[in-house]
Amino acid sequence: MIDQSAILLFITVALASAVEATEALTIILASGITRGWRSTFEGALLALACLAVIVGVAGTALIYYVPLYALRIAVGTLLLIFGLQWLTKAILRQTGFKAPHDERDIYDKQVATLSTEKKGILHGQRDSLAFAISFKGVLLEGMEVVMIVISFGLANGSQNQLETAALAALVAVVAMTVVGAVVAKPLTKVPENYMKLGVGNLLTVFGLFWMGEGVGVHWPLGDIFLLVLLAIIFLATLGLIAYFKRVNKSITEAEL
Amino acid sequence: MPLDKTLSIVWKGIKSFFTFWKDFLVGDSPILALGAIIILCIAYLFRGSAILAPVFTIILVLVLITFAVWQKTKTRRHAHN
Numbered sequence: 001m002i003d004q005s006a007i008l009l010f011i012t013v014a015l016a017s018a019v020e021a022t023e024a025l026t027i028i029l030a031s032g033i034t035r036g037w038r039s040t041f042e043g044a045l046l047a048l049a050c051l052a053v054i055v056g057v058a059g060t061a062l063i064y065y066v067p068l069y070a071l072r073i074a075v076g077t078l079l080l081i082f083g084l085q086w087l088t089k090a091i092l093r094q095t096g097f098k099a100p101h102d103e104r105d106i107y108d109k110q111v112a113t114l115s116t117e118k119k120g121i122l123h124g125q126r127d128s129l130a131f132a133i134s135f136k137g138v139l140l141e142g143m144e145v146v147m148i149v150i151s152f153g154l155a156n157g158s159q160n161q162l163e164t165a166a167l168a169a170l171v172a173v174v175a176m177t178v179v180g181a182v183v184a185k186p187l188t189k190v191p192e193n194y195m196k197l198g199v200g201n202l203l204t205v206f207g208l209f210w211m212g213e214g215v216g217v218h219w220p221l222g223d224i225f226l227l228v229l230l231a232i233i234f235l236a237t238l239g240l241i242a243y244f245k246r247v248n249k250s251i252t253e254a255e256l
Numbered sequence: 257m258p259l260d261k262t263l264s265i266v267w268k269g270i271k272s273f274f275t276f277w278k279d280f281l282v283g284d285s286p287i288l289a290l291g292a293i294i295i296l297c298i299a300y301l302f303r304g305s306a307i308l309a310p311v312f313t314i315i316l317v318l319v320l321i322t323f324a325v326w327q328k329t330k331t332r333r334h335a336h337n
Binding site for chain 2: 073076077078080081084085087088091092095097098143144204207208211216217218219220225229232233236237240244247248251
């Protein structure tokens with residue numbers, strides 16, 4: 001039987017991967033359209049292969065050689081930090097204190113930069129700049145997903161959970177790639193900030209829960225307490241958004 | 257390759273490695289990483305109490321998010337005041 005935490009795990013990893021895949025896709029599209037697809041794909045595929053190796057090697061090795069309580073402390077703390085970072089940024093964007101993440105703007109800037117460096121970069125059949133931009137973009141955007149996949153995969157110390165987390169990431173990346181290939185332009189309609197709010201909530205909740213379990217905190221109700229934590233953090237997020245939106249509105253009105 | 261050049265490349269590599277992980281884990285909000293470590297210590301100290309440990313850790317997380325957002329909005333609020 002599939003338990004609630006496995007479903008939550010799948011949703012969290014899939015959402016986090018979808019957000020990062022959207023950002024990586026913007027870089028790949030900019031590079032592919034301005035400088036050609038072959039080197040861009042090669043760079044992206046090599047980066048994906050590197051990420052898969054990191055998950056496979058590091059994830060599996062950690063499961064077998066590190067005690068469960070130590071893994072939970074480490075992954076819990078890591079997820080809590082990631083979750084709080086995502087949540088804070090998403091709240092700031094939602095309340096207008098930070099500019100929204102604009103895929104179109106990022107895409108236009110990338111295209112402008114890559115177009116000006118078109119001549120003199122080609123080496124034989126491979127465009128080294130397209131390869132490097134695509135490789136670096138996918139590797140950097142994917143690294144956070146790798147950390148999340150490994151953390152979620154390790155928290156119960158089972159190979160099954162690592163595979164579930166990796167599968168969730170793969171499903172999200174494939175889905176975003178297909179959508180990206182069909183529309184062939186930056187995915188500006190993806191509600192990135194809402195997704196980041198959701199993922200930030202979930203990462204914070206899982207991080208706190210596992211970190212607590214790692215150091216020996218006994219959560220009431222066991223795994224069901226995850227849902228209680230989720231409700232608490234979600235309500236607090238809504239409260240903060242409402243309050244800081246009001247603050248931002250009053251500042252804007254005073255400035256006019 | 258001369259030894260000093262090799263050492264310089266190695267040193268640059270080490271520095272880049274740690275800079276990458278620092279940016280990755282701490283980013284532009286060191287308060288969040290520091291806060292998470294403090295919450296970990298508090299959870300460890302109160303781990304024996306079935307009530308205090310969950311209550312304190314949850315409250316601290318809420319305080320940390322609020323403080324981080326408040327701190328990031330400070331510039332705009334101060335400019336207004």
